[in-house]
Amino acid sequence: MRSAPQGEPVSVLDRILAILEAVRESHGTTTITQVAVITGIPKSTVSRLVGDLVRRRYLSRSAGGVAIGLRLFELGARASTPRRLSAAALPVLAELFNATGEHLNVAVQEGCDMLSVVSVRGRLRPVPSRAGVRVPSATTALGKAVLAFTEDDLVLRGVIGEFDPGTRHSYEKELAGVRAGWVAIDRCETFPGVVGVASPVLSPDRIPVAAISVAGPVTDMDPRRVAPFVRHAALALTHRLALQVA
Template identity: 25%
Template sequence: MAKGNDPYAVLPVAKAMQVFAYVTSQAHDVTLTEVVQALGMPKTTVFRYLQTLSAAGFFAHNVVQDRYGVGERFRELARMDAVYHSLRSTAQGEMDGLVGGFRETVNLAVLADDEVVYVDIREAARSQRFQARIGHRHPVHSTSLGKAIAAFLPVEAVERLVCTEFEQRTYRTLTDARTFRRHVEEARRRGFAMESGENEDGVTCVGVPILDDKGYPIAAVSLSAPDNRMQVLADRAAEALQDAARRITASLPSISLHGSV
């Protein structure tokens, strides 16, 4: 429950979260009456919250028995959170090792809403600061991270990405579907993707997918460096990134996100 002296708290939302927390913490499906008695809220208010959360997929409403339980949307989010938490925890050591070995920036990203989202970044002391920050969203087609993920997506998912408009980030950014498909196919064949100045001028990146236990790309890890330094690092970086990605995959829980992102 939100504190009464918190000027930013939205009371109806706080009450809805009480209902949410109660239902999801029970070992069995509950009735409207049970929730009302447990929380001491008006019956009409609880009913509206239960119906709203059910409509959003967070609860499942058994109409015949008139009981409420955890919905598929909540289970999906919990499954994703478990994998992503394990991903970040496992990847930290591998990313630190890559930064120590190459003294260049290492990035970890996932695919969300057809964009690459940076979830962790490790920068070396000597490395220049690049545009990407944790939480930033960048296009799939202009990043090695995005191409590495796309290379191991189902064909229909790749075609969905092709249907989106290709933003031109730099003068080198690819802007046509044919070139994008070719880059994706090359990344699938080699096991890693590259982009040179397509997302940020003067920067070359090597990206490798991180697969779940079903071979679905839940993330990607990349190494970024100025063009001149990457010329002599690319092959060694690709091999090191692939080794790190395999170790991360081996440490992930046996849960697949295929179809969940």
């Protein structure tokens, strides 16, 4: 690999990062020429890479040049979601634990899995999941609660794409029921002997942000009894997150 003259970034990744940093440091809009001067990257290369970044929404183009695009803001918002969720969820989880005494989780979707962000131990031993652990979206109440409200066909296909037609039809019917009642149930599908009840946490424009769940032993936790508590907790968390944005 050749050496970079005057500190010019060599690899494609280095060049892309240098361009993004130069645009960010402009605190507004900058030009291709200015980016080339700041980074030491040939102007033709900057123009080509900026074009790719604009197409992918990492940068946006205007009459004055280029600026940071919406995709970077979206990624930044997603990175802060676990921290915001944790802060907003704690009082909600305290109330839910007092009402149920069972194992609680708040989780976000990551690919075909749900990633636990906050977990509160209940009666279950061993603990079925904890913060930082992934569980499958397809079978868990957490995953069903989110999938029922997602409008991303790629996500849905990734989860149910390999289902046979009969299973897919039954699953889609179950998700329709979740949308109607705002409650999803996992009847020992993920962990033997463990029943889970979950409800979605939505953004102001009804995009699923996370889900909150209660899990307990199938022998003596009635999903119908805890469902209203879970639904109330999810609505409370939805409201708290909306206030953070407002």
